[in-house]
Amino acid sequence: MKLTNKAIEDVVIMLAGEDITPLVYLLKGKNNFSEFKLAERMNITVNQVRNMLYRLHKHNLVFFTRKKDKKKGWYIYYWTLNMKNIKDARFELKKKQLIEFKNRLDKESSSHFFVCPNKCSRLTMENALEVDFRCQECGSLMGQQDNQKTVENVRKRIVELEAEIKEEELERAEELQEKLKKAERAESRKKAIAKKISDEKKEVRKQLAAKKKKALSKKKVVKKVIAKKKVVKKVATKKKVVKKKVVKKIATKKKVVKKSVKKKGLLKKFKKILKKKK
Numbered sequence: 001m002k003l004t005n006k007a008i009e010d011v012v013i014m015l016a017g018e019d020i021t022p023l024v025y026l027l028k029g030k031n032n033f034s035e036f037k038l039a040e041r042m043n044i045t046v047n048q049v050r051n052m053l054y055r056l057h058k059h060n061l062v063f064f065t066r067k068k069d070k071k072k073g074w075y076i077y078y079w080t081l082n083m084k085n086i087k088d089a090r091f092e093l094k095k096k097q098l099i100e101f102k103n104r105l106d107k108e109s110s111s112h113f114f115v116c117p118n119k120c121s122r123l124t125m126e127n128a129l130e131v132d133f134r135c136q137e138c139g140s141l142m143g144q145q146d147n148q149k150t151v152e153n154v155r156k157r158i159v160e161l162e163a164e165i166k167e168e169e170l171e172r173a174e175e176l177q178e179k180l181k182k183a184e185r186a187e188s189r190k191k192a193i194a195k196k197i198s199d200e201k202k203e204v205r206k207q208l209a210a211k212k213k214k215a216l217s218k219k220k221v222v223k224k225v226i227a228k229k230k231v232v233k234k235v236a237t238k239k240k241v242v243k244k245k246v247v248k249k250i251a252t253k254k255k256v257v258k259k260s261v262k263k264k265g266l267l268k269k270f271k272k273i274l275k276k277k278k
Contacts (some may be wrong), residue, residue, distance in 0.1 A: 007095070010093075011086050011090045011093065015061065015095060016052075017055065020052050021039055022042060022055075023052050024056075027062070027079060027081045028081055030080070032065060034076060035050060035079060036076065055080055058196075063079075063080060063082050065077075091168055101154055105154045111203060114128040115145045116135035117142075117143065118135070118137075120137035121137055121142075121227055122145070128142055157180075
């Protein structure tokens, strides 16, 4: 759904204020509009323009780029309306309005209202009782209002908003589907290009291999195959080494025969002989 000037104006007034609408009309349809040129066109100061732009930027209704002035050394900001975000903001505001109108319908249907004949104020029955049904502005006696027409108008507005929201939801779903299809087509094109490049490379390699094979076949020289003589290796027979048995001599211990010294026996005999002689 294309945004009309009225739709854009409604969003801007509700979010940023009515005084910004002239600035929005200057930005609409243009990209990278210098804040100095905006100030010049609107016949106001640059600071006033910046204040308006910041209020729009707070709700993401505009975006900017900046460039450094080579002569003066400061940065100049260039502004553009963010149409997508304006559209999204309008959609969210409609949903918010729908909730408010439904709440109002409940209140209008379940309450009795009293109004001042001079249209100074409108109060519920509970509030009117507190002030003895007297208008606090002019002192006139308040009368009960037939709000049937108000209820009908609120219901009508609810139906309109529900239809608008449903239509926009369908449109958003279609846009999303289209984006997905575009992404799929782009991906398939990318794959097709990659396959084509791969096939071309294979073909080039194949042609180069064929040329190389052809060139080699022309220059091929038949070489004589020289049979190599088989060298019979002599098998060195190992000599058997007969190990001699070493007979170990057993060292026999010599018996030491102790000579018995019969000194003691002789002395005894000699003593006996002496005794006899005496």
